[in-house]
Amino acid sequence: MAFPFPRSIAILLFGAIFATASPCDTLADQFPEQVFFDDDSEYNASISSYTWVQTQLHPTCIVQPESAEDVAQLVKSLGHLNTAFAVRGGGHSVNKGFSNIDQGVTIDLRKMNTTDLVDLGPAGDGEDGTLEIGPGALWGPVYDYIDPKNISVLGGRVYDVGVAGLTTGGGISFFSTERGFVCDGVTNFEVVLSNATVVNANATSNVGLFQALKGGQNNFGIVTKFSFLTFKQGPMWGSSILFSNKSEHDLLQAVTDHKLAPFDSSAMFVAQFLYFLPDQTRQCVSNIWYLKPDAPKTSLDQFLSIEPRLNLTESVESAGKQVLHAIQPIPPGTFELWATTTLRISKTVLFKLHPLWEARIDALTEKYGKTNKTIMWAYGFQGMPTASDSNSLGINPAAHPEESWLNMLGLFQYNDASLTEELQNVVLSFIDEAEKVTKEEGVYEAYKYLNYAHWKQDIFSGYGKESLERMRKVAKEYDPVAMFQKQVTGGYKLW
Ligand SMILES: Cc1cc2nc3c(=O)[nH]c(=O)nc-3n(C[C@H](O)[C@H](O)[C@H](O)COP(=O)(O)OP(=O)(O)OC[C@H]3O[C@@H](n4cnc5c(N)ncnc54)[C@H](O)[C@@H]3O)c2cc1C
CATH class of the missing domain: 3.40.462.20 (Vanillyl-alcohol Oxidase; Chain A, domain 3)
Structure with missing residues (x-):
C-alpha cells in the first residue's frame, strides 16, 4: 500500500508505537513500488495465480522485482534482515511451501518474464541460436513467441508451467528423447548470489555453478535470466x-x-x-x-x-x-x-x-x-x-x-x-x-x-554421491553464508 512517508515511520506514528519495524516494512521503505501487503490488489493477484496448494500460504509481503539489479538489492537486504523467504518462478510446484511461504517474504519473479531471440545462429535460420528467457516466464508464452519462427527450445509441455522451476529441476520436454533434459538446453544462467552480485554461469565461466544449477534448483542463487540453445522445429x-x-x-x-x-x-x-x-x-x-x-x-x-x-x-x-x-x-x-x-x-x-x-x-x-x-x-x-x-x-x-x-x-x-x-x-x-x-x-x-x-x-542422494558432493562444494563456494540452505525454506536442500 502506498504511504505518504516510509512504512516503518507510518507504523511508529499510527500503529504499534513500541513495535520495531518488521522486515517487510523495511523492504517496503527500500522498494516502495515493489513490495505488496495483503491489503494490496497485487498481493492477492499474486497469491491467486499459484496452483491451488501454494494459495494456502500467506507471506507477510510479496516483492516483485523487475530486473536482476532489483533482485540483487533485495537479496542484499534479505541477508541483512536474516528473514526467511521463498523464490517463485511460474508457481507450479505441487509441493506446499516450495515457492511460497507463510509469514516471511515471497520473491515473485513474474514481472521478469521477457523472451528475446537474441541470436539466430550461424546460418541465420534459428539453428544453434540463443533465446533469452526471464525467470518469471511461463512456457506457453515462450512458445507463442518462437513458434511463428519455426524455432524451438527444450521446454515444458503445459502452457502455464514456469520456465525457472522446470529448468532448474531438470525438465522433461517433447524433445527430450532426442535432445536431453530441459536444463541441458541452457547455455548461460544469469544468477544473483547471496553476496548480491550478478554473475553469469556457462561452459567457460563459473563452470561448477553452471553444472550445479542444472538439477540443483534453488540451492545456489536466484536465476534472473536463462539463455537457451534454439533449434529449427516445425510442427x-x-x-x-x-x-x-x-x-x-x-x-x-x-x-x-x-x-x-x-x-x-x-x-x-x-x-x-x-x-x-x-x-x-x-x-x-x-x-x-x-x-x-x-x-x-x-x-x-x-x-x-x-x-x-x-x-x-x-x-x-x-x-x-x-x-x-x-x-x-x-x-x-x-x-x-x-x-x-x-x-x-x-x-x-x-x-x-x-x-x-x-x-x-x-x-x-x-x-x-x-x-x-x-x-x-x-x-x-x-x-x-x-x-x-x-x-x-x-x-x-x-x-x-x-x-x-x-x-x-x-x-x-x-x-x-x-x-x-x-x-x-x-x-x-x-x-x-x-x-x-x-x-x-x-x-x-x-x-x-x-x-x-x-x-x-x-x-539428491538419487543423483549419486559424486554429484551431491560436487553440488555441496559449489554451494559452499558461491553461498558461504548458506542463505539458500537456511533462509530459503522451500525446496530440496543439500544438507
Ligand atoms: C500441470 C503441470 C504440468 C507439468 N508438466 C511438466 C512437463 O511437461 N515437464 C516437466 O519436466 N515438468 C512438468 N511439470 C512439473 C514442473 O516442472 C514443476 O512443477 C516446476 O516446479 C514448475 O516450475 P515453476 O517455475 O512453475 O515452479 P515454482 O513453483 O515457481 O518453483 C519451483 C521451485 O523452483 C525454485 N525456483 C523458481 N524460480 C527460481 C529461480 N529463478 N532461481 C532459482 N530457483 C527458482 C522455487 O524456489 C521452487 O523451489 C508440470 C507440473 C504441472 C503442475
Whole structure:
C-alpha cells in the first residue's frame, strides 16, 4: 500500500508505537513500488495465480522485482534482515511451501518474464541460436513467441508451467528423447548470489555453478535470466487417446513393447491410469508425440491400435499448440500430491506394478466410496530424456535412459485439504512398494525426477554421491553464508 512517508515511520506514528519495524516494512521503505501487503490488489493477484496448494500460504509481503539489479538489492537486504523467504518462478510446484511461504517474504519473479531471440545462429535460420528467457516466464508464452519462427527450445509441455522451476529441476520436454533434459538446453544462467552480485554461469565461466544449477534448483542463487540453445522445429504430430479400464492391460503392453523395441528418438509418450471417486470409474489415457510429422510412426503403432477408444484427438501442430492440450492442467481449486520413482523396463515389471495401484483403489473405495469426496488416484509412465555429464542429475549417459528407463509418477488430485496427510501416506507407500518390486525385478534406478517428487522424498542422494558432493562444494563456494540452505525454506536442500 502506498504511504505518504516510509512504512516503518507510518507504523511508529499510527500503529504499534513500541513495535520495531518488521522486515517487510523495511523492504517496503527500500522498494516502495515493489513490495505488496495483503491489503494490496497485487498481493492477492499474486497469491491467486499459484496452483491451488501454494494459495494456502500467506507471506507477510510479496516483492516483485523487475530486473536482476532489483533482485540483487533485495537479496542484499534479505541477508541483512536474516528473514526467511521463498523464490517463485511460474508457481507450479505441487509441493506446499516450495515457492511460497507463510509469514516471511515471497520473491515473485513474474514481472521478469521477457523472451528475446537474441541470436539466430550461424546460418541465420534459428539453428544453434540463443533465446533469452526471464525467470518469471511461463512456457506457453515462450512458445507463442518462437513458434511463428519455426524455432524451438527444450521446454515444458503445459502452457502455464514456469520456465525457472522446470529448468532448474531438470525438465522433461517433447524433445527430450532426442535432445536431453530441459536444463541441458541452457547455455548461460544469469544468477544473483547471496553476496548480491550478478554473475553469469556457462561452459567457460563459473563452470561448477553452471553444472550445479542444472538439477540443483534453488540451492545456489536466484536465476534472473536463462539463455537457451534454439533449434529449427516445425510442427509435430501429437495424439491423446482415452480408453476404458478394459484397455489397461493393452496399454501396459504397448508401453512395454515400445520400450523393448529398437529406440526411436522421435517418439515420446505418457501413459496414465486413472481412478475417480465418487463415480468409482476407471480410465486410461495415452499421450503420444512424434517429432517428424510426415515420417511413419511405426514405434507408436501399438498405442494407436488399442481398441475400443473412448476418445481420440490427433493433430499436427507446433509445440506451442501442443501445450494447449498435451497434458491436462491442474483444475482450479484442486490439491495435488505427487511422488515418483525410476525404473528400467523388463517384460514383466509393469504388470507387477499395476496391482499396487489397483490395491489402493480397493482401499480408497472402501473408505470413501459412500462419501461425496472428489478424488482422482492415478499413476503413469513416461519415457526419459537422454543423459549428459554436464548437468548435476548424476545419470551416466552410457546407461542410455532414453532407451530403457521409465519415469513412474503416482498422483492424487482432490479438493478436501483435510485428506492431505492420509493421501500422502497412500502415494508414498505406493512408491515404496513399487521400489521393492523394481529392486526384486533388478530394474530399480536410484535417480528420481525432482519436479515430480514429493517433498518427503530424498532427491539428491538419487543423483549419486559424486554429484551431491560436487553440488555441496559449489554451494559452499558461491553461498558461504548458506542463505539458500537456511533462509530459503522451500525446496530440496543439500544438507
Ligand atoms: C500441470 C503441470 C504440468 C507439468 N508438466 C511438466 C512437463 O511437461 N515437464 C516437466 O519436466 N515438468 C512438468 N511439470 C512439473 C514442473 O516442472 C514443476 O512443477 C516446476 O516446479 C514448475 O516450475 P515453476 O517455475 O512453475 O515452479 P515454482 O513453483 O515457481 O518453483 C519451483 C521451485 O523452483 C525454485 N525456483 C523458481 N524460480 C527460481 C529461480 N529463478 N532461481 C532459482 N530457483 C527458482 C522455487 O524456489 C521452487 O523451489 C508440470 C507440473 C504441472 C503442475
